[in-house]
Amino acid sequence: MPLHNKRDLMSKGSGRSISRRRLLTMIGLSAGSTAMYQAMHSLGFAAETKFTRPIQLSAAPKGASVLVLGAGIAGLVAAYELRNAGYRVQVLEYNGRAGGRNWTLRGGDQYTELGGDTQECRFDPGHYINPGPWRLPHHHLGMLSYCKRLGVALEPFVQINYNAYVHSRKAFGGKPQRLRTVKADYHGHVAELLAKATQSDSLDAGVTAEDRAKLLDSLRFWGALDRNFRYVKGAASNDRRGYERDPGGGLSARPQFSEPVGLRDLLNSGLWAALPFGEMYDFQTTMFQPVGGMGQVGQAFARELAPLICYNAKIVDIHQDEHGVRATYENTAAGSSRQTVQADWCVCTIPLSILGQIPMNVGGPMAAAIAAVPYCTSVKVGLQFKRRFWEVDEHIYGGVTYTDLPIGQISYPSSGFFSDGKGVLLGAYIWDMLNSMEFTSMTPAERVAKAVEYGSTSIRNTARSLTTGSRSLGIVHRSRWVVSAFGQRRPALSTTTICADSTAASSSRESTPPTCRPGRKAPSLRRSMRLTGCTGAPSR
Numbered sequence: 052m053p054l055h056n057k058r059d060l061m062s063k064g065s066g067r068s069i070s071r072r073r074l075l076t077m078i079g080l081s082a083g084s085t086a087m088y089q090a091m092h093s094l095g096f097a098a099e100t101k102f103t104r105p106i107q108l109s110a111a112p113k114g115a116s117v118l119v120l121g122a123g124i125a126g127l128v129a130a131y132e133l134r135n136a137g138y139r140v141q142v143l144e145y146n147g148r149a150g151g152r153n154w155t156l157r158g159g160d161q162y163t164e165l166g167g168d169t170q171e172c173r174f175d176p177g178h179y180i181n182p183g184p185w186r187l188p189h190h191h192l193g194m195l196s197y198c199k200r201l202g203v204a205l206e207p208f209v210q211i212n213y214n215a216y217v218h219s220r221k222a223f224g225g226k227p228q229r230l231r232t233v234k235a236d237y238h239g240h241v242a243e244l245l246a247k248a249t250q251s252d253s254l255d256a257g258v259t260a261e262d263r264a265k266l267l268d269s270l271r272f273w274g275a276l277d278r279n280f281r282y283v284k285g286a287a288s289n290d291r292r293g294y295e296r297d298p299g300g301g302l303s304a305r306p307q308f309s310e311p312v313g314l315r316d317l318l319n320s321g322l323w324a325a326l327p328f329g330e331m332y333d334f335q336t337t338m339f340q341p342v343g344g345m346g347q348v349g350q351a352f353a354r355e356l357a358p359l360i361c362y363n364a365k366i367v368d369i370h371q372d373e374h375g376v377r378a379t380y381e382n383t384a385a386g387s388s389r390q391t392v393q394a395d396w397c398v399c400t401i402p403l404s405i406l407g408q409i410p411m412n413v414g415g416p417m418a419a420a421i422a423a424v425p426y427c428t429s430v431k432v433g434l435q436f437k438r439r440f441w442e443v444d445e446h447i448y449g450g451v452t453y454t455d456l457p458i459g460q461i462s463y464p465s466s467g468f469f470s471d472g473k474g475v476l477l478g479a480y481i482w483d484m485l486n487s488m489e490f491t492s493m494t495p496a497e498r499v500a501k502a503v504e505y506g507s508t509s510i511r512n513t514a515r516s517l518t519t520g521s522r523s524l525g526i527v528h529r530s531r532w533v534v535s536a537f538g539q540r541r542p543a544l545s546t547t548t549i550c551a552d553s554t555a556a557s558s559s560r561e562s563t564p565p566t567c568r569p570g571r572k573a574p575s576l577r578r579s580m581r582l583t584g585c586t587g588a589p590s591r
């Protein structure tokens with residue numbers, strides 16, 4: 052059903068209207084979360100920021116004050132814009148640093164997870180890992196604009212690398228395949244089948260004679276078919292999937308052609324599942340990363356807003372009434388007693404997973420909405436190696452290897468190409484529930500050992516290129532200040548629902564922290580809501 056706009060949807064038809072929530076639930080149940088997300092987009096509920104240029108909030112009412120709870124990207128953006136508009140802003144942040152999930156670990160840093168395990172990062176200087184966000188799509192216009200304004204240098208993030216691997220334990224005897232060959236063979240076979248259907252007139256109903264010729268031409272080019280529209284061993288297919296022996300050089304410049312994998316084997320391998328990743332909107336080329344790690348963004352905001360941020364302030368109570376908003380916090384560094392601060396307004400960006408545990412006087416629907424948002428967990432493992440063996444031995448420069456092993460993927464660094472000496476790669480990035488829970492139950496050392504064991508199956512030389520001594524980090528998102536990784540959107544929890552009450556919250560999915568304070572209008576604050584967070588829909 053085409054979804055044009057919400058008024059059409061609600062007013063047309065048999066007179067029996069269906070609620071938006073019900074409709075989205077039905078789409079979600081019958082067609083899956085992607086279809087539901089698209090439907091939410093069409094209805095205007097999951098739309099991305101309409102950011103086109105830096106916003107100009109209208110001037111603050113004289114003397115108006117705002118508390119911003121949480122100094123993740125959402126809180127920092129809110130504080131930055133509100134300060135610029137003339138509000139008196141105070142930011143209260145649990146950690147001793149700004150950025151929240153936007154964060155980079157490098158040599159000398161420590162990380163203590165829930166449960167008490169503390170890991171010390173012992174990477175050599177210049178190496179790092181981003182435990183949280185790590186890449187910025189070209190359409191995160193707000194975030195890219197803040198980077199520019201705050202002087203955060205960006206460099207390309209390589210998402211798609213045709214020379215990286217796709218790997219399944221069940222396919223090709225467990226031998227990793229280059230993405231290039233799987234992609235070329237899949238396109239080739241599909242193109243050949245479609246060409247056959249076109250030639251045999253079975254598409255007559257939908258395609259005119261003239262279009263048929265054009266379709267055949269395009270299929271031949273797209274699928275690298277030969278002149279007879281067959282996807283076979285030869286010059287056309289090898290131009291995409293690569294050669295057994297490359298053309299040029301030596302006594303004979305003639306290439307040795309490689310044999311495409313048969314359609315049946317390809318389908319049975321399941322490796323085609325990795326092909327669309329680079330086609331997805333969030334992962335399309337060009338992507339970016341801050342030079343020196345994602346944490347540079349939080350640090351740049353922190354420099355800009357230094358006098359406004361109170362660190363080590365753990366909010367333990369939020370109260371709102373007709374006089375404003377009161378927040379009570381504990382100083383986690385000094386272990387001191389509680390303190391209370393007050394302001395006219397409050398922008399709360401504490402993750403819902405935490406906010407749901409903080410006493411506050413909000414209405415029932417809001418409390419229910421906060422409690423109902425499910426969060427995923429995620430695991431990342433950073434491994435330092437003696438040498439960049441993926442470049443030297445495998446000619447893989449950036450990009451991702453996808454595997455059906457529990458580590459999910461291995462990501463190669465998008466910077467420092469060809470440098471001598473050590474290198475750090477992301478040895479695991481897990482966010483499916485089962486595997487991340489399994490890794491979470493391990494000690495950090497066990498996580499690292501498992502990541503190396505699995506990694507050695509997907510890419511050779513992994514184990515033998517490890518540095519001696521502990522130089523690795525197995526990070527799970529079990530931190531006191533977010534508890535898990537990212538929120539999951541559910542049909543019943545559209546932004547409308549979250550904003551229906553007066554108090555506010557943000558998660559990675561719901562990156563629009565509404566403002567607290569019932570019964571008062573604050574147009575300038577409301578405009579700031581659209582800007583927050585670095586994502587519309589989160590990309591991981």
Ligand SMILES: Cc1cc2nc3c(=O)[nH]c(=O)nc-3n(C[C@H](O)[C@H](O)[C@H](O)COP(=O)(O)OP(=O)(O)OC[C@H]3O[C@@H](n4cnc5c(N)ncnc54)[C@H](O)[C@@H]3O)c2cc1C
Nearest residue numbers: 121123124125145151152183184185186365366532559591
């Ligand atoms: C593993 C992972 C990978 C991701 N990858 C990407 C990516 O590649 N690209 C992308 O765009 N997005 C990505 N995301 C999503 C992105 O990280 C989030 O959308 C974004 O960082 C959320 O920012 P936030 O300010 O809403 O929340 P947070 O960053 O969680 O900030 C909340 C802040 O509140 C503070 N806080 C918590 N409790 C209290 C309390 N009681 N008192 C005071 N302060 C408190 C926290 O310390 C924190 O600083 C990823 C997320 C994860 C977890």
